[in-house]
Amino acid sequence: MEEADKKRYKKLYLKTGRVYIRDMQKNIDALRKNHTNTNAIENLFLCAHALRGQSLLMGYTSLGNYLESVEKVFNARKRHILDIDAAVLNALEAGIERVAAAFRQIEVTGSDLDFLKEIRYLQEAAGTKIYI
Amino acid sequence: MKILLIEDDKFFQDFYSFKLRQQNIAVAVASDGDAGLQMISSFQPDAILLDLIMPKKDGFEVLQEMKKRHLTEKIPVLVFSTLGQEKDIARAKELGARDYVNKSFFDFEKLLGRILELVKNRQK
Numbered sequence: 001m002e003e004a005d006k007k008r009y010k011k012l013y014l015k016t017g018r019v020y021i022r023d024m025q026k027n028i029d030a031l032r033k034n035h036t037n038t039n040a041i042e043n044l045f046l047c048a049h050a051l052r053g054q055s056l057l058m059g060y061t062s063l064g065n066y067l068e069s070v071e072k073v074f075n076a077r078k079r080h081i082l083d084i085d086a087a088v089l090n091a092l093e094a095g096i097e098r099v100a101a102a103f104r105q106i107e108v109t110g111s112d113l114d115f116l117k118e119i120r121y122l123q124e125a126a127g128t129k130i131y132i
Numbered sequence: 133m134k135i136l137l138i139e140d141d142k143f144f145q146d147f148y149s150f151k152l153r154q155q156n157i158a159v160a161v162a163s164d165g166d167a168g169l170q171m172i173s174s175f176q177p178d179a180i181l182l183d184l185i186m187p188k189k190d191g192f193e194v195l196q197e198m199k200k201r202h203l204t205e206k207i208p209v210l211v212f213s214t215l216g217q218e219k220d221i222a223r224a225k226e227l228g229a230r231d232y233v234n235k236s237f238f239d240f241e242k243l244l245g246r247i248l249e250l251v252k253n254r255q256k
Contacts, residue, residue, distance in 0.1 A: 005238075012146060016141070016142050051143070052236070
């Protein structure tokens with residue numbers, strides 16, 4: 001994306017992205033109460049998918065890569081090859097908190113945060129099933 | 133030229149419709165599959181940009197519906213995907229989609245080229 005486009009769309013990205021972050025936090029809370037809540041699983045998948053696409057288009061690759069891992073977790077759950085347990089939810093909660101922090105940084109400096117640690121944490125919690 | 137963009141995400145709706153309109157292309161936007169199917173008959177687009185993963189009726193259901201109505205031959209559909217959906221893209225092509233672009237890696241020349249090619253082939 002060209003710099004002029006990035007400047008033009010940064011505000012909309014932050015606005016729509018924050019709605020997805022709030023929805024993700026809300027749906028993680030719902031999954032804590034019921035690990036098989038299908039609405040929460042579908043919503044988390046859709047939020048991660050949408051925010052990943054936007055983030056990659058805006059050039060925030062590390063953030064986009066993390067959200068791809070989140071999308072894979074919920075895609076695996078939708079296909080009934082992965083159970084969402086407390087370890088996965090803990091990893092997700094920490095990761096989404098970092099996404100919110102990345103948004104604060106993008107707003108101020110224009111650059112995102114590194115997500116390697118969060119990707120590894122989520123992969124360790126979910127296992128290799130997310131790559132099937 | 134008229135393009136129907138079927139995409140649920142507000143950010144992508146705004147970004148791509150603005151870019152297309154800058155090229156003097158008329159753009160109509162539908163936020164879900166149901167609205168998109170309704171707009172096909174009223175807007176009569178030359179081509180459709182279709183997101184696959186949407187709430188309510190997704191892109192696959194839109195393609196299935198279009199196939200039933202014999203519209204996929206008449207109106208070319210370009211799947212608007214994100215990276216990592218290769219299986220989905222193959223399935224969309226089986227359902228009649230002509231081509232795909234990755235909406236997360238912006239290359240407007242490429243997108244425009246694909247749209248023009250689809251519309252040109254349709255007119256032959």
